[in-house]
Amino acid sequence: MDDSAQPVVSFTQMKDGTREDYELLERFEKPFTAGTADRLLKELAMQADETLSGYRITRLEHGLQAATRARRDGADIDWVVAALLHDIGDRLAPKNHDRMAAEILRPFVREEVAWVVEHHGLFQTYYYAHHYGRDPEERQRFAGHPCFRSCADFCERWDQSSFDPDYPTEPLESFAEAVREVFARKAYDPAVIRAGEVLGLPPAA
Template identity: 70%
Template sequence: MKDGTRDDYLLLEELEKPYLALTADRVLDELKRQAEATLPGYRITRAGHGLQAATRAEAQGADIDWIVGALLHDIGDGLAPQNHDRFSAEVIRPFVRWEVAWVVGHHGIFQMLYYAHHYGWDRHARDRFRDHPCFQVCADFCERWDQASFDPDFPTKPIAHFEPMVRAVFARKAHDPEVIREGVVTGLPAL
């Protein structure tokens, strides 16, 4: 790489554009793969879980960043089940508000409140983030949209309903400071 010239890198940048333009397609393909099977013991697929969370978010008046964040909060489960939250956050981080990426990246430890004690783990591990500006938003995300979205009878909107939103988010300029708004916390919509 160190021997590349400016012209070499400008050429690579141009050649990379079609690949980058297909990011939404790759994300949607992964979501569709997650709809084909579920983890043993679960009554819904991983995609079904994300679709329920996104359906709940939309019904509660969330904006596009929160809806797509809810939809894709577990997209990393297939490749990184032990740290799917961080993996999922990295997929969406360049395209959504900072607070949404932070919540997706930390929802795993916040979810432990509901089940960790059954394994002898610390269900209050999330408290180490108590002073973080996104603490309450993440707690609310988990309570309202994540932990509640494992119901096989919940009327869930299909992938096709959310596809235009996914495409709109991934069509944004990556790392746009006007979108990312680092440090700004708006929270979830009021109930």
């Protein structure tokens, strides 16, 4: 056996793993986890060449435009990164992209922000559902939720408005540091999650 080969676990079923096996996996997991932000940035970059047919801008341009609007409104880092990544699931989960994006963000951002990303797909139908014979007010089932206004404002100010090919949008590189900062946080840190706290969006610039 080649002594230079990367070590691997002894088991073929997880239930047979030893402490040494799981310590080995933990050593590999740490640097992999540390690379999450860069993988997300790479995924966003891949969206530069893709769009949902019919739109005037690409998926990447939409995320960048939403994040640029959030930043120019003085939004905090959680909102800016969420605006950038809110449609990150479009390529792999077009029917539930909102929930996919929310689960990526949830361990690292405020509870309010994750809820908004999770529900933005439904709230966004306010602008177009009637054209398909559907109820544009379906979001009203969450009318009593503390984050209702935050989600409605997110969609109005940063999402539905961000399909403009002439808007002066900031480049992906300008958001890289913020993405790395958010995903370098300790997952599910109560000081980050701030359960039950609703700040809302900042006043429009």
